[in-house]
Amino acid sequence: MKVVALAALASVPAFAGGAAPTPPLVAGCPVFPASNVWNRRVDRLPVAPDSSGIIASIGADAGLHADFGSGLWQGAPIGIPITVVGSGQRKVRVRFDYADESDPGPYPIPANVRIEGGRASDGDRHAIVVDRSSCRLYELYALRPGWRAGSGAVWSLRSNRLRPAGWTSADAAGLPILPGLARYDEVARGEIRHALRFTVQRTRRAYVYPARHYASDSTDPRLPPMGLRVRLKASFDVSRFPRQARIVLVALKRYGMIVADNGSSWYVSGRPDSRWSNAELHTLGQVKGSDLEVVDTRTLRNPARADRP
Secondary structure, eight states, X not given: OXXXXXXXXXXXXXXXXXXXXSOOEETTEESSOTTSGGGBOOTTSOBOTTHHHHHHHHOXXXXXXXXXXXXXXXXXXXXXXXXXXXXXXXXXXXXXXXXXGSOOOOBOOOTTOOOTTOTTOOSOOOEEEEETTTTEEEEEESOBXXXXXXXXXXXXXXXXXXXXXXXXXXXXTSOOSGGGOBOHHHHHHTOOOSOEEEEESOOOSOBOTTOOXXXXXXXXXXXXOBTXXXXXXXXXXXXXXXXXXXXXXXXXXXXXEEEEEESSTTEEEBOOXXXXXXXHHHGGGGSBGGGEXXXXXXXXXOOGGGGOO
């Protein structure tokens, strides 16, 4: 595999507003507009005043962990899979445990839909379905045969519209999962042009833009709210890391990562792929919480006109 020099990674320009010239793509569809906050660089935004306290509460001495990779873990691919369908896929009704905060659908779920952790999993069982014909995103939490799920959400991948305030999605923060996944096809091209998704063990009973929902009873101000964005410090030297890990780390400097759910701290989400090098991704553990900082994102918003349908 051709090695991309670090200088080449650093030379890709951002256009006005800190967004990439074009948005990331999945199955030929944009993963939200280039102006979307997921696709906006945050390397020039200020550090949040409470950064050190929040980082300490998550774990200043704990390392990053790639919660994705190649091969199998307990019989299932490592990461959150994506299923792509076309206009011919039949849509089905889904019964939701949290129907009052779920989009009713119907959802284009094929019989062989890929489920996080596999069909026998007792975990979150996320399912992500992209309809390439309409560029619509369907996400489900705790999907089970029948079809039953904990919650579900539908997005237009061409729109910046958010969930209603206070609503969950397939993720506790009320965010879409797809735009925060590290994908091997991006690494193969040499660049990840969006923020990543990560989890923390304890969160606050609060959320910040673009999150829409919290999942905690704690009001401790040292804990992170859902939607909190952190980035790798500019001074951190990524040149010693192998290629796959280095590209992830460059993205964490430019775009950062967003708290999306409760779980193991500093676990970064991605799509499973047989071409990931688990050995290279394992080196991300050398990056500690103290190497990260909380970004002040109070000025970072989607264009107001695009928050509407």
